[in-house]
Amino acid sequence: MLRVVVLGAAAGGGVPQWNCGCPVCLAARTERPELKSTQASIAISADGAHWFLINASPDLRQQLIATPRLHPEAGKLRHSPISGVILTNGEIDAIAGLLSMREGSSFTIYAHPKVLSILKANSIFNVLNEKVARQSIELDKIFEPTLPDGSPSGIEILPFAVPGKSAWYLEGEVHPAEADGAGDTIGLRVRDKTSGKHFYFLAACAAVNDDLKSRLASAPLIFFDGTVWRDDELIAAGLGDKTGQGMGHIAMSGDKGAIASLAGLDIGRKIFLHINNSNPALLYDSAEREIAERAGWQIAADGTEIML
């Protein structure tokens, strides 16, 4: 059985964002505390005892405190059920949480060489000492993360390239990998070896192309990039000068948006994750939320547990 816990559902900044007074952030701080959400990450396990994080958000410490399954085992002085972290990109909201895992427990980081090169180029990550292994993963090649004793986890993961871009802070810089091409943004198919049940995880995706459509068709469950409702919403709301596309994120709405592009693919359960606080679909009574839900989408919430 594959267990999934949504540790955080929000995009970078979370809800509320520290310096934001937009309607969603304002409501989350005042009369709608249920809107509060930490930055996107999920935890997965095949045996219920050993867990792998998909991305390590800056809110990781808070997320682990809120999730008893991820606490140290009773009676052990030092322990964590977390066996590894799989990274799908090099953005701050996917990697900064690694710095909250620096207290000497061993685990393995699985990432594409382009993302590993970012960690290597930033000496602050050297705080993750020799007990933390860094394992390179290849596009379109299944890997099985291992437990601390080296035994197989029972989870098969297939990384694949999705339309996207390298991390925001590398814009205009030479990539530490000194290489072009895919790898900065990946999607994952996560499969339980015993049952064969699987789901897809895409926290960042700039467009839905035919390759992605054919992968996601008939999937039982997908977590999909829900950063913005419309491409220019940050600009229109006076919150910033970036479009969704400029940040490597497809919009939920519009002819080429996620809702329209993924309609009719016979996907069992569709969950938006990595949702920016500017996105009106976060508000329970908004027209945008209603449109998303009518199209069969769910808006992820922190703490949601799913068993496959």
Ligand SMILES: [Zn+2]
């Ligand atoms: Zn806001």
